[in-house]
Amino acid sequence: MHADLLFTGGPVLTPEGRTATAVAVTGDRITAVGHDEVRDLAGPRTEVVDLAGRLLVPGFQDAHVHPVPAGLEMTQCDLTGARTAAESVAAVRAYAEAHPEREWITGGGWSMEAFEGGTPTKELLDAAVPDRPVYLPNRDHHGAWVNSRALELAGITRDTPDPADGRIERDAHGEPSGTLQEGAMQFVGRLTPPATPEDRLAALLHAQRHLHSLGITAWQDALVGDFLGMDDPAEAYLAAVDAGALTARVVGALWWDRGRGAEQIPELVERRAALSRGRFSASTIKLMLDGVAENGTAALLDPYLDGCGCATANRGTSFVDPGQLPKYVTELDALGFQCHFHSLGDRAVRDALDAVEAARAANGPSDTRPHLAHLQVVHPDDVPRFARLGATANMQPLWAAHEPQMDELTIPFLGAERAGWQYPFGALLRSGARLAAGSDWPVSSPDPLEGIHVAVNRVTPGGSGPVFLPEERIGLEAALTAYTAGSAYVNHLDDTGRITVGALADLVVLDRDPFAGSAEEIATTRVTQTFVGGGRVYAAQLG
Numbered sequence: 001m002h003a004d005l006l007f008t009g010g011p012v013l014t015p016e017g018r019t020a021t022a023v024a025v026t027g028d029r030i031t032a033v034g035h036d037e038v039r040d041l042a043g044p045r046t047e048v049v050d051l052a053g054r055l056l057v058p059g060f061q062d063a064h065v066h067p068v069p070a071g072l073e074m075t076q077c078d079l080t081g082a083r084t085a086a087e088s089v090a091a092v093r094a095y096a097e098a099h100p101e102r103e104w105i106t107g108g109g110w111s112m113e114a115f116e117g118g119t120p121t122k123e124l125l126d127a128a129v130p131d132r133p134v135y136l137p138n139r140d141h142h143g144a145w146v147n148s149r150a151l152e153l154a155g156i157t158r159d160t161p162d163p164a165d166g167r168i169e170r171d172a173h174g175e176p177s178g179t180l181q182e183g184a185m186q187f188v189g190r191l192t193p194p195a196t197p198e199d200r201l202a203a204l205l206h207a208q209r210h211l212h213s214l215g216i217t218a219w220q221d222a223l224v225g226d227f228l229g230m231d232d233p234a235e236a237y238l239a240a241v242d243a244g245a246l247t248a249r250v251v252g253a254l255w256w257d258r259g260r261g262a263e264q265i266p267e268l269v270e271r272r273a274a275l276s277r278g279r280f281s282a283s284t285i286k287l288m289l290d291g292v293a294e295n296g297t298a299a300l301l302d303p304y305l306d307g308c309g310c311a312t313a314n315r316g317t318s319f320v321d322p323g324q325l326p327k328y329v330t331e332l333d334a335l336g337f338q339c340h341f342h343s344l345g346d347r348a349v350r351d352a353l354d355a356v357e358a359a360r361a362a363n364g365p366s367d368t369r370p371h372l373a374h375l376q377v378v379h380p381d382d383v384p385r386f387a388r389l390g391a392t393a394n395m396q397p398l399w400a401a402h403e404p405q406m407d408e409l410t411i412p413f414l415g416a417e418r419a420g421w422q423y424p425f426g427a428l429l430r431s432g433a434r435l436a437a438g439s440d441w442p443v444s445s446p447d448p449l450e451g452i453h454v455a456v457n458r459v460t461p462g463g464s465g466p467v468f469l470p471e472e473r474i475g476l477e478a479a480l481t482a483y484t485a486g487s488a489y490v491n492h493l494d495d496t497g498r499i500t501v502g503a504l505a506d507l508v509v510l511d512r513d514p515f516a517g518s519a520e521e522i523a524t525t526r527v528t529q530t531f532v533g534g535g536r537v538y539a540a541q542l543g
Helices: 036-041 068-072 086-099 122-128 148-154 183-189 199-214 234-242 262-275 325-333 346-364 385-389 402-411 424-432 448-457 476-490 519-524
Strands: 007-013 017-026 028-032 047-050 056-058 059-066 103-109 134-137 143-144 166-170 178-182 216-224 249-257 281-288 338-343 373-374 391-396 435-437 507-510 527-532 537-538
Touching: 007 036, 017 036, 028 036, 028 178, 047 143, 059 373, 059 476, 059 527, 068 199, 068 216, 068 325, 068 338, 086 103, 086 134, 122 134, 122 143, 122 148, 134 148, 134 183, 143 148, 148 178, 148 183, 166 183, 178 183, 178 281, 178 338, 178 507, 199 216, 199 281, 199 527, 199 537, 216 281, 216 338, 216 476, 216 527, 234 249, 234 281, 249 262, 262 325, 281 325, 325 338, 325 346, 338 346, 346 373, 346 385, 385 448, 391 424, 391 476, 424 435, 435 448, 435 527, 448 519
Parallel strands: 007 047, 007 056, 059 216, 103 134, 216 249, 249 281, 281 338, 338 373, 373 391, 391 435
Antiparallel strands: 007 017, 017 028, 056 507, 134 143, 143 178, 166 178, 507 527, 527 537
């Protein structure tokens, strides 16, 4: 039989390395991997892609991403390009003036380092938008910037107590200052107008086009449910499936309501059955165990430090009761659910691993493939537990570099020893742990090649500063494997993530062979073509 698609003339990344120069595809599967002999499968209707020395890799998979909120934010007040407080305010003012019809000004993506202490004030927003409520989550979506009108509509005053899972930032007089952290975001977020089903579908398809342009052929949506005013993306996925428009392969992580307990598990079983069809599978549970280090809500084993380097009384926040977590995870594991943990601080990491260990002890070995995302601070004693328990380390490599949010808002409050435990990708790999990779977009760029650049260099793309914990760098092949086979494993997409005969033809053509260049140039690599199941879903415009 002749092949439908043939790649020739360039290096091919197989599980054994760059050991081939040609690949044949018939239907949606890879049918041959080799060298010149593969060309014999070309027929009169075979499409031939000349690699011209460029690298062919498996399709990238993002193991932790939020495409629908990202797509929505791209069409709202997008602050991701603002670098200073003045630029942020100017962008809000310009958006409000351009959209006088909007009842609320929504969007987000501002950077904490643009504002003193990482907490912008309502007065800044009031000067730009005095007459309409404004609600703008920051880039990590663990805090929101609001104006006086939004606080007024939510009834937030100096007498409003902090919620158990969040904090209202206050000025020296005790008045709400304009930043809401974690669970306090919901006071205003629940008042914002929900996106329409049509808006959510359009956002998903817009995000899918963008992700395909970056070589991403599959992903795990890290939050399928309602949370802090974010719209549930489930119906958008089903609408895309029914319309034949979902070209990516997607696993949805069903949101664990952290205000409830085991009584929600039967509902999650029902949602798994109701939502899984076509290329969308809702087979995972997302458990957010803690917050983020920058606002002091990442759960730590020992207290945060203050600005003078002295221990405080704050050890962060556990959003799910650590005493009950092993019970929940054991029951979910027995029901065949994968658990996807948001575990950023060392206490949250340990709590997640303890829960996985309890599930293994109670249920025996299983193929649920639990994974821990973020892993900013990992106690050295817990590094070897990942391999021993079969828990995958789901890394977001872009965060593992010196930049203002790290250097000004994190390291001083962790102290030198814990700062050295951050994002230990090298240590995890050396211990035998399986690595997967994701972006957490819209928190940070979804471009896998930028993430790979930081995983290899521990320096931001285009950066020239000091290397961040150089011993935690990993090799280019290991980083590529994390974004392909590693994330495919997490997604239970076992016939993807590698270029072997019989695998699905989810493939990406790069514009060069990054192995042939310097490590400092990895981030300049671009995707020229993306294929899902042998079908082209993206081609770069030339010229």
